[in-house]
Amino acid sequence: MRxxxxxxxxxxxxxxxxxxxxxxxxxxxxYYESKNLIHPQILENGYRNYSDSDISALKEISVLxxxxxxxxxxxxxxxSSNKPAALAKCKYITELRMQRLNDIQxxxxxxxxxxxxxxxxxxxxxxxxxxxxxxxxxVFAFPGNYGLYVSMHFGRFLNGTIETEKQRKAYDAIVQYxxxxxxxxxxxxxxxxxxxxxxxxKIDALxxxxxxxxxxxxMLADTxxxxxxxxxxxxxxxxxxxxxxxxxxxxxxxxxxMLDFQKESGYQEVLIANMKILSPAYAEYLKKVEAANxxxxxxxxxxxxx
Numbered sequence: 521m522r523x524x525x526x527x528x529x530x531x532x533x534x535x536x537x538x539x540x541x542x543x544x545x546x547x548x549x550x551y552y553e554s555k556n557l558i559h560p561q562i563l564e565n566g567y568r569n570y571s572d573s574d575i576s577a578l579k580e581i582s583v584l585x586x587x588x589x590x591x592x593x594x595x596x597x598x599x600s601s602n603k604p605a606a607l608a609k610c611k612y613i614t615e616l617r618m619q620r621l622n623d624i625q626x627x628x629x630x631x632x633x634x635x636x637x638x639x640x641x642x643x644x645x646x647x648x649x650x651x652x653x654x655x656x657x658x659v660f661a662f663p664g665n666y667g668l669y670v671s672m673h674f675g676r677f678l679n680g681t682i683e684t685e686k687q688r689k690a691y692d693a694i695v696q697y698x699x700x701x702x703x704x705x706x707x708x709x710x711x712x713x714x715x716x717x718x719x720x721x722k723i724d725a726l727x728x729x730x731x732x733x734x735x736x737x738x739m740l741a742d743t744x745x746x747x748x749x750x751x752x753x754x755x756x757x758x759x760x761x762x763x764x765x766x767x768x769x770x771x772x773x774x775x776x777x778m779l780d781f782q783k784e785s786g787y788q789e790v791l792i793a794n795m796k797i798l799s800p801a802y803a804e805y806l807k808k809v810e811a812a813n814x815x816x817x818x819x820x821x822x823x824x825x826x
Contacts, residue, residue, distance in 0.1 A: 538570065542578040552581055555591055555734070557598060588614065620681075623647070654678040654691060654798060661695050670698070673778075674795060676733065677802035690797035697790040701781070736809075743812040747819050758822050 535546055542549070552558050553568075558577050561569035577598060584594045584607075593610050600606035627640055652660070655678035658670045670678075682688050739746040747754065766772045781787065796803035816823055 535568075538575070542575060542582060544578060544582055549578065552578065555595070557581055557591070557595060620652070653681055657682075657691070658694070658698075662698060674799070674802065677795075677799040677805065680799070682798075687798055690794035693790060693794045694798070697786055697794075701784050701786070740805075740808045740812055743815045747816060751819075754820060754823075758820060762822070762825060 535549070539546055539549065549558075553560065558570075558574045558581075560571070560574050563569055580598065581594055584597060589597070589607075589610050593606075597603055597606045597610070627643070631637075631640055655670075655675045658678070662670070682691055760766055761772075792806075796806065
C-alpha cells in the first residue's frame with residue numbers, strides 16, 4: 521500500500537510524522553479538515569500540503585479540545601481577532617454550566633439527606649431559570665411531542681438560560697401557546713419521534729444534527745456558490761422528498777404534521793416572534809434562512825413543493 525504523505529515546508533513528510541508532531545491521530549486531522557478548521561493545499565497527486573499555519577492550528581485545536589471546548593466554539597476562536605476574549609466567553613459559559621450542575625447536585629444531596637419533595641419543589645420553582653437551559657425547561661414543560669419538536673427545531677438556539685424579564689415573558693408566552701395549540705400526532709409517530717431521543721440513539725441523533733447544522737452554515741455563508749456546487753445532490757434530495765417512499769415514511773408523515781402545526785393561528789405571531797426575543801441568535805439565523813430560501817426557490821422551483 522502506498523504511504524500517505526503530506527508536504528511541509530517543501531519537504532514530503534509521512535502523515536505519521538505530522539501526527540507525532542501534533543500528537544493527533546490521522547483520523548483527527550481528517551476530521552478537523554472536514555470541519556474547515558484547517559485548510560491544507562491539495563496537490564495534483566492527492567497529497568496534502570500543510571502549511572506552518574495549519575500545523576499551528578492543529579496544535580491550537582488539540583489544546584482547546586483538551587480544555588473541553590466544542591468544535592463550534594473552536595471554529596470561532598480560530599478566526600477571532602481577539603482570541604483571549606473569545607476563550608473567556610467559553611470559560612464563562614463553562615462556569616455557568618458547572619454552577620448549574622453544582623446546584624443540581626445540591627438539590628439531589630438535599631433529597632438524599634431528607635426526602636422532602638415539597639421543599640425542593642418550592643426551591644426549583646424559584647430557581648429553574650438559573651438551573652436549567654431554556655431547551656431543558658421546555659422539555660420539562662412538555663415531556664411529549666411538543667417538547668421534542670421544539671428541542672429538535674429550535675434546540676441549538678436555546679442552550680442559554682433566561683436572563684431578562686423580557687425573555688421570561690417571551691418564554692411564558694411560548695409555553696402558554698404550546699399548551700393550548702391543538703395538533704394531533706398519532707401514537708406510532710409519537711413513538712418514532714421519541715425514539716430519536718432514546719439514549720441508545722442519542723449519539724446518532726446528535727451526529728445527524730451536527731451534520732445538518734454544518735451544511736446549513738456552509739449554505740448561509742455563500743448561498744449561490746453552495747447551491748451551484750451541490751446542484752446534483754440538491755436535485756436528488758428534492759426528488760427524494762417528493763417521492764412516495766418519503767411521503768409514506770414516518771419522517772414524511774411527521775413533516776406533514778409539523779407543517780400543519782406551523783399553519784396554526786399564532787405560530788408566527790406568538791411562537792416565532794417570542795423565539796426571536798428568547799434567542800437573538802435565532803432571530804439573526806432566521807433572516808439568513810429567509811434570504812437563502814428566496815435564492816434557492818429561484819434556482820430550484822420544485823423545492824417549493826417539498
